[in-house]
Every structure is written in C-alpha cells, then in structure tokens.
Amino acid sequence: MSSESNSGKPVIGINCDFKAADRNKPGFAYLAAGYFQSIHAAGGIPIVIPPMDDADSLGKILDQVDGFMMIGGADLDPRNDGFMLHSSVRPMDPVRETSDRLLVAEIAERRLPLLAIGAGMQLLNVQQGGNLFLHIKEDLPSAVPHLDPHDPNHRHTLEVEGDSLVGRVFGDGEIRVSSRHHMAIDEVAPGFRVTARCPDGVIEAIESEMMDWFVVGTQFHPECAAASALDVRIFEEFIEGICAAKEQVAKDLRLVA
Numbered sequence: 001m002s003s004e005s006n007s008g009k010p011v012i013g014i015n016c017d018f019k020a021a022d023r024n025k026p027g028f029a030y031l032a033a034g035y036f037q038s039i040h041a042a043g044g045i046p047i048v049i050p051p052m053d054d055a056d057s058l059g060k061i062l063d064q065v066d067g068f069m070m071i072g073g074a075d076l077d078p079r080n081d082g083f084m085l086h087s088s089v090r091p092m093d094p095v096r097e098t099s100d101r102l103l104v105a106e107i108a109e110r111r112l113p114l115l116a117i118g119a120g121m122q123l124l125n126v127q128q129g130g131n132l133f134l135h136i137k138e139d140l141p142s143a144v145p146h147l148d149p150h151d152p153n154h155r156h157t158l159e160v161e162g163d164s165l166v167g168r169v170f171g172d173g174e175i176r177v178s179s180r181h182h183m184a185i186d187e188v189a190p191g192f193r194v195t196a197r198c199p200d201g202v203i204e205a206i207e208s209e210m211m212d213w214f215v216v217g218t219q220f221h222p223e224c225a226a227a228s229a230l231d232v233r234i235f236e237e238f239i240e241g242i243c244a245a246k247e248q249v250a251k252d253l254r255l256v257a
C-alpha cells in the first residue's frame, strides 16, 4: 500500500551514495542536491533512503512511496554480474551497491514506477537481463567522448524516438545533454526499448514496454546543475505519469465499489 500524502503529491524514494569511514572521518551517505530538488520542483515529495542490506526494512520503506528514483554514481562491480573486473572500472562502495540491488529487485517485483539515472539505469538493465559495455573507449572506439574528467558539465547531442517520454520532452531540434559515463548499455533487458541514442549509437535512454510497469531510464543527467529547461520536463513527466496511474487505480476502485 503506497502512501497518500496529504497534498496528493506523489512520494518519491531516492537512493543515495555511500563513502566508507576512514581513520579521520566517519562514513557518509550523500547525493547531489539536484536529484531531490528536481523531484520537488516537479511536484513530488522526495524521501532520501540510506543504503541498507536489509530487504525487509527496504520493503517497508517501499510500502510508503508512490515511485522511486535510482541515482547515478560510480561503477557497478562487473563481478556481481559474472563478468571480469576491467582496469577502467572504479566500483561504487559495496554498501551502496548491495542496497541498490535489493532496491531494484523489490521495485521490479512490485512494479513500482521508476526513474533510473546513470548508474541507476545501468543497474536496472543488468538486473532485468541486459548487459553493459564496461568501457566505451575500448568497446565502442568510434564513440564520441561521454566523459570529461575536467568538465562535469560535458555534453553531447541526443537523438530521440518521437513516441516516447523523452521524445515528448525534447521534441524536434538539436538536443544536448549532460554526460558523465564510461560504461553504457549493450543489450537492452527484455521488456524495455531504446528511446534515445547519442549520434554515435550509444544508448542514452530506455523505457519499459510493459503495460504494468512505468519505467524511464536515462544515461544522461537531467538533474545536473547545467540541466536545460527541457531536462527538467523529464521529472515532470515522471511525476505526471505516477499521478495518472494513481488516478486510474482510484477510478477502477470506484467502479468495483
């Protein structure tokens, strides 16, 4: 049973990153402010969820939200999906990855509406049966740069499918998005379709084709400080999609009442 916030605004859970304690500092859970600020600005109520390796507690939290957003971050450890480690891989802290994997598995089981960004989309794809290129520079040598370590606001152009959420958001005309990744989706998981690519062919957005699961994934970062007004519309479409689904459920319940 998800929450029904007083204002009717959907409550959106958001995972966060984790940095382990060292000799001089305690461990930290953290996330870029743009993630929760974007959800709030779009009409949602953000709730940041600390990493936990406790499926029962994470499940009780998911009982209380109307949707979820999985944020970006460092690399998924390819060994968790049966692949060899690659010299370019900088794994995220295992505390975060363990929690993220439990979250995505439960979100999928519940068909909870999901917006997955960057590493969040990559995790969704591998957990649902797809896989990743571990290093674009090696796997797709003709690709344009998708990461500039000296420019957090590195951007590249995007080509979108018209009949999609990102297609509705960006429309026609040149689109440039913020890109900070060296991995990318290779095979898309069953039940999902590609809705945007960089002109070099790298997959930049996916959406669920399943009637019972509203999911959008972006490799680019619509939450970043340099996001455009159109990027912001992705969050609005996500919130609107959740509200529409809730209204439909309420209508259906009235019909059978």
Ligand SMILES: N[C@@H](CCC(=O)NCCCC(=O)O)C(=O)O
Residues within 6 Å of the ligand: 032, 071, 072, 073, 074, 075, 076, 117, 118, 119, 120, 122, 180, 181, 182, 183, 184
């Ligand atoms: N590390 C992966 C995923 C890319 C990603 O999520 N980048 C965002 C980094 C900044 C942040 O933490 O939000 C890859 O490189 O492919």
